[in-house]
Amino acid sequence: MTSAKAAPRGGKPARRRARKRPPVMAATSLVLDGSTGASLQTQLVEALRSAIVSGRLGPGTRLLSTRALAEQVDVSRNTVLNAYSRLLSEGYLRGHLGSGTYVASELPERLQSSRRARQEAPVARHTPGISRRGSAVAGLPDVRLSAPGIPESRLAFRMGTPAVDAFPSDLWGRLLHTRWRRSWGDLLKRADPGGHPPLRRAVADYLATSRGVRCVPEQVIIVNGAQQAMSLAAQVLLDPGDAAWVEDPGYFASRGALVAAGATLVPVPVDDEGLDVEAGTRLSPDARLAIVTPAHQFPLGVAMSQARRQALLAWAARSDAWIVEDDYDSEFRYEGRPLPALQGLSPDARVIYIGTFSKVVSPALRVGYLVVPESLVQAFCAARRFIDTHTPVVEQAVLADFLHEGHFSRHVRRMRVLYGRRQEALLEAARRELAGRLRLEPLHTGMHLVGWLPGGVDDVEAAARGIEAGVMSQPLSAFRVASRGPGALLLGYSCVPEEQIEEGVRLLARALR
Numbered sequence: 273m274t275s276a277k278a279a280p281r282g283g284k285p286a287r288r289r290a291r292k293r294p295p296v297m298a299a300t301s302l303v304l305d306g307s308t309g310a311s312l313q314t315q316l317v318e319a320l321r322s323a324i325v326s327g328r329l330g331p332g333t334r335l336l337s338t339r340a341l342a343e344q345v346d347v348s349r350n351t352v353l354n355a356y357s358r359l360l361s362e363g364y365l366r367g368h369l370g371s372g373t374y375v376a377s378e379l380p381e382r383l384q385s386s387r388r389a390r391q392e393a394p395v396a397r398h399t400p401g402i403s404r405r406g407s408a409v410a411g412l413p414d415v416r417l418s419a420p421g422i423p424e425s426r427l428a429f430r431m432g433t434p435a436v437d438a439f440p441s442d443l444w445g446r447l448l449h450t451r452w453r454r455s456w457g458d459l460l461k462r463a464d465p466g467g468h469p470p471l472r473r474a475v476a477d478y479l480a481t482s483r484g485v486r487c488v489p490e491q492v493i494i495v496n497g498a499q500q501a502m503s504l505a506a507q508v509l510l511d512p513g514d515a516a517w518v519e520d521p522g523y524f525a526s527r528g529a530l531v532a533a534g535a536t537l538v539p540v541p542v543d544d545e546g547l548d549v550e551a552g553t554r555l556s557p558d559a560r561l562a563i564v565t566p567a568h569q570f571p572l573g574v575a576m577s578q579a580r581r582q583a584l585l586a587w588a589a590r591s592d593a594w595i596v597e598d599d600y601d602s603e604f605r606y607e608g609r610p611l612p613a614l615q616g617l618s619p620d621a622r623v624i625y626i627g628t629f630s631k632v633v634s635p636a637l638r639v640g641y642l643v644v645p646e647s648l649v650q651a652f653c654a655a656r657r658f659i660d661t662h663t664p665v666v667e668q669a670v671l672a673d674f675l676h677e678g679h680f681s682r683h684v685r686r687m688r689v690l691y692g693r694r695q696e697a698l699l700e701a702a703r704r705e706l707a708g709r710l711r712l713e714p715l716h717t718g719m720h721l722v723g724w725l726p727g728g729v730d731d732v733e734a735a736a737r738g739i740e741a742g743v744m745s746q747p748l749s750a751f752r753v754a755s756r757g758p759g760a761l762l763l764g765y766s767c768v769p770e771e772q773i774e775e776g777v778r779l780l781a782r783a784l785r
């Protein structure tokens with residue numbers, strides 16, 4: 273929600289010009305972090321800088337007066353004055369102390385690199401007693417995909433969650449029982465870090481036929497979800513300080529995996545063709561790795577165009593860099609044929625492919641997989657061995673049966689129909705209830721929709737109001753690093769029964785009124 277209490281700098285308050293007034297900072301957007309042991313002034317500088325870099329304080333936002341902010345955060349006015357003048361000299365702010373201070377609209381070039389440096393290791397905020405990497409990970413924004421105040425049974429509009437109500441639980445129970453009776457002795461033995469061989473074979477077959485991935489079963493490494501796959505890839509492929517491209521906006525948890533490995537993040541903008549490879553090349557031609565979601569960009573939902581795919585592969589080949597392809601929910605395509613995975617297009621094997629059972633079966637299962645070039649299998653398995661040895665064998669064995677016996681493909685087909693209907697129900701309800709407040713467009717892939725808010729409406733505040741009304745959504749800006757753009761709410765529909773979709777949309781309409 274915008275708040276437009278102040279007149280623009282140098283302008284007289286006039287009713288005619290009210291719509292042009294810049295937004296005013298909300299003091300609630302600042303959290304001072306006293307745990308770092310830094311002075312109040314440094315804490316305030318850090319908090320403001322972080323709000324600007326994360327987009328919580330957008331370009332042109334008018335800051336509170338030094339007196340008002342001093343009162344709000346309970347520090348002396350001098351502390352605020354000094355913090356503002358430091359950020360003015362660094363280029364994060366513009367204007368003059370005393371006559372209105374604003375967030376800079378064009379962040380200077382050098383800010384890009386200071387942003388990246390801050391992503392890598394916020395040296396100034398190093399928590400005593402733990403590593404710089406540990407501090408950097410602890411300082412990452414915590415994007416919650418559920419809201420504590422909303423009961424678990426209210427599903428509208430949780431992100432990235434499959435339909436638990438449609439899970440074939442009896443079948444799963446039977447498979448588990450049968451597998452245990454047949455081979456419980458083997459299931460209790462320590463296993464291969466690369467994964468349970470029947471599951472590796474089943475995944476290789478599935479990927480070859482459904483995703484155009486080229487691999488033999490030995491290239492498939494079973495891990496504890498896509499998250500562990502990303503962490504392993506970062507650990508095996510990057511040295512501390514290496515630059516890595518991340519999509520902006522993009523998946524916060526892949527950023528976490530890279531930061532934990534000591535990487536320097538390079539946020540690369542995304543447009544309606546996917547990751548902007550030219551921009552990435554300009555920002556950091558020597559990056560060692562790019563992590564991308566080509567089938568269904570998270571969170572915007574676009575598919576990466578053929579031209580961009582070719583450009584990305586060409587960049588990786590030219591710079592000896594790696595592409596990490598996160599193919600997290602490509603099973604759910606409602607129209608047309610799915611675009612094959614990048615991995616299958618890469619003759620020189622510069623792609624590490626990642627998939628997961630979190631979206632088709634359950635995120636609680638914690639089973640995903642990597643497909644790595646043959647030359648890297650040993651390195652990945654060794655790294656994995658020293659983390660947690662292997663993924664629990666019982667789950668792997670039941671999953672293997674689920675795939676081999678054809679239940680997986682049947683379940684995907686059923687879910688595609690169900691999610692297609694749920695997406696349609698969401699669009700339909702939104703057309704009725706949310707016109708003028710939230711603009712939703714159909715997406716051919718995935719498990720969520722992007723609802724665009726009218727210009728100037730703050731998505732963080734809109735999402736917070738939704739939660740107060742009892743409905744979950746994610747603000748798009750929470751997934752941004754350096755990019756700017758209109759506010760939007762991300763609405764997950766896959767796990768939401770149709771009657772709850774109706775109710776959720778009504779609650780959201782009330783919240784956005």
Ligand SMILES: Cc1ncc(COP(=O)(O)O)c(C=O)c1O
Pocket residue numbers: 432496497498499500523565570598600627628629630635639640
């Ligand atoms: C972009 C993206 N990648 C990967 C995952 C899956 O992660 P995992 O397999 O660790 O549950 C998600 C789930 O939310 C996601 O949104």
